[in-house]
Amino acid sequence: MISTKRKMGFLAAAFMLAAVFIVSLIGVSKNRSSNNSIVWDSPWEVTYHGKTSQPPSLAQYRPIQGEAPLGDSLLLETTLPTRLSDYSALHIRLFVSTMDVYLNDEKIYSYGQELLSEGLIVGSGYHRIELPAGWGGQKLRLKVYAAESGAFDIMPETTILPNQMMGAPYLAEHISVSFCIAIFMTLFGAMAMVGGIGAMGFAGYFVRLPLIGFFSFVLGIWTICYTHEIQLISLNLEFNAILEYAMLYLAPISIELLFVSMRRKKLSGWRWYGLVSLPIFNGIFFAGTTILQLAHVANYPQFLLLFHIYMVLGIVFLMVPGVVYSKKDGLPERISDIGFLLFCLSCIAELVVFNLSRVTPGVDPRGNPITSWGLLVYLMSLLVSYVIYLQRAIVNKTEKDLLSSLAYRDALTGLYNRAKCEQIFDVLNGIGSxxxxxxxxxxxxxxxxxxxxxxxxxxxxxxxxxxxxxxxxGIGTPIRMGGDEFLVIVRQEHLNDMETAFEKMRVLQEEASQVLPIPLSASYGTAMRSEVRSTAGDVYRLADDRMYKMKKESKDTRED
Known part of the structure; x- marks a missing residue:
């Protein structure tokens, strides 16, 4: 059994390694940038609803005030630069839109029209387009169609890449802080789930660890998808979008289950039933939308408004006094409550930035790490809260085990006492051997x-x-029943060893008697369950009768 100090030391070391891991990744993300790629932000001609304009910066341009409707189209035209023979690919970042790419009126790339016509989900992300030889100075046209309303809130971003930076290498050079945090959360979550599930077999207070791991893993995967850096391992935008929405709809369940675990036995009445109902309703919502998505009946994004309404109602309920926060909360609960509050504030800030992006050209809501830092802070608060909870749980269990041990131990001899004997008899009455x-x-x-x-x-x-x-x-269980009365219980597998045990007892008594006022001796009687076929108490009474018979026949009886 690992000591409490060692467990605390292990957890502290895990925190330190986590901190080093995150700082190292962030440092890598800051230092690994390329000066070779060319962000082609101007000049562009933009045609929208028959009107053509030449914005000084495509990133700062908005074709319409408000949301562009589903199915709306946008034509972007530019002349590619010359004298870039070492550059052979385009990297175009697109937001929930389909796209056809033409070079001098020849289509060289197409994405999403078949998905849209079949009613399937259209993903967001990076498109890699290889350019043919002699592309310098040619006219590039992008025909973009909105697959969701608001698709043109973020304009396509075009980057011209050198030969050695095609595809995943380009993304690897642009690792974000959010991605670093997400990788840590995903890896930690997977380890916490596996380790926590294994540890649950040893003690109930490990239940909270796999729940924290589930929360960390789900939101880590969601963040990787949300920032589009999932394309480091998957170039299937449809799959990436489905995974992003699945993790988004699954994420509240992990948080709600954590609250249920932490508030169990602390809430009652409508507050408790309301809290328990949250993961149930969310689970039904997730299962229903997933079935509809997989059956191609409806897509995840169609339920986003309903999800937002549910989330707002859920947070309002959690903010009700006594549900999440209570003046009677201990230190672990207060730490997790503070983390949850900061996480909620980061989500509000993210929503503000997201809505600003709809009215402010050039603001990319997926490019800021506000929610990622909020997630990391909340995860750290959960871990600190859990460490304190675990330490207290281990101390409490140790105290209970000690008290339990004292309750079932004879203070003078250290053997089990009559109370323990009755407990063992109850167990024996339930077995057939x-x-x-x-x-x-x-x-x-x-x-x-x-x-x-x-x-x-x-x-x-x-x-x-x-x-x-x-x-x-190793053969039987000795018990002191009280006074000078003792009892030994021997299970079936050791019945043949009893004679050896009694002979050893006689030898040990002779050795011990040399320093005692009078020699050690005892009378005993043994009975088997197979003789009585009744309760353990009846077997004990038969053994007791045989003991008294031996005692009467013993010469020592005359000395009592």
């Missing part, structure tokens, strides 16, 4: 107490208990 009960009564203890005093009598009892324990070690 054979067992033996031996009733033992020490000889001469009353005379010893009368002659030498109870102090010597206690020493005699302790010496006898020691010989009994050593003789039946």
């Amino acid at each position: 054979d067992y033996a009960v031996t009733s033992i009564d020490m000889n001469g203890l009353k005379k010893l107490n009368d002659t030498y005093g109870h102090g010597k009598g206690d020493e005699q009892l302790q010496a006898f208990a020691k010989t009994l324990s050593e003789a039946f070690k």
Whole structure:
């Protein structure tokens, strides 16, 4: 059994490694940038609803005030630069839109029209387009169609790449802080889930660890998808979009289950039933939308408004006094409450930035790490809260085990007492296998107490208990029933070893008797369950009768 100090040390080391990991990744993301790629932000001609304009910066341009409707189209035209023979690809970032790419009126790339016509989900992300030889100075045209309303809130971003930076290498050069945090959350979440589920078999207070891991893993995956850096491993935009929405709809369940775990036995009435209902309703919503998505009946994005309404109602309920926050909360709950509050504030800030992006050209809501930092802070608060909770739980369990041990142990001899015997009898009454009960009564203890005093009598009892324990070690369970009465329970697999144990007990008694006022001796009787076919109490009574019969026949009886 690992000591509490070692467990705390292990967790502290895990925190330090996590911090080093995150700082290292952020440092890598800051230092790894390329000066070779060319962001082609101007000049562009933009045609929208028959009107053509030439914005000084495409990133700062908005074709319409408000949301562009579903199915709306946009034509972007530019002349590619010359004298860039070492550059052979375009990297175009597109937001929930389909796209056709033409070079001098020849279509060289197409994405999303088939998905849109079949009613399937159209993803967002980076498109890699290889350019043919001699592309310098040619006219590039992008025909973009909105697959969702608001698709033109973020204009397409075009980057011209050198040969060595095509595809994933380009993304690897532009790792974001959000991605670093997400990778940590995903890896930690997977380890916490696996380790926590395994540890649950040893103690109930590990239940919260896999829930924290589930929360960390789901939101880590969602962040990787949301920032489009999932394309480091998957170039399937449809799959990436489905995974992003699936993790988004699944994420509240992980948080709600954490609250249920932390508030169990602390809430009652409508507050408790309301809290328990949240993950149930969310689970039904997730299962229903997933079935509709997989059956191609409806897509995840169609339920986004309903999800937002549910989230607002859920947060309002959680803010009700006594549900999440209570003046009676202990330190672990208060730490997690603060983390949850900061996380909610980061989500509000993210929503503000997202809505600003709809009215402010050039603001990319997916490019800021506000929510990612909020997630990381909340995760750290959960871990700190859990460490404190775990430490207290281990201390409480240790105290309970100690008290339980004292309750079932005889203070003088250290053997189990009558209360433990009754507990074992209850277990024996529920099994069908054979067992033996031996009733033992020490000889001469009353005379010893009368002659030498109870102090010597206690020493005699302790010496006898020691010989009994050593003789039946690994064979049976010795118990002191009270006074000079003892009992041994032997299970079926060790019945053949009983004679050896009694012989060893006699040898040990002879050795111990050399330093005692009177020799150790005892009368005993054994009964088997197979003889009685009744309760353990009946087996004990038969053994007791046989013990008294032996005692009467013993010469020591005359000395009592």
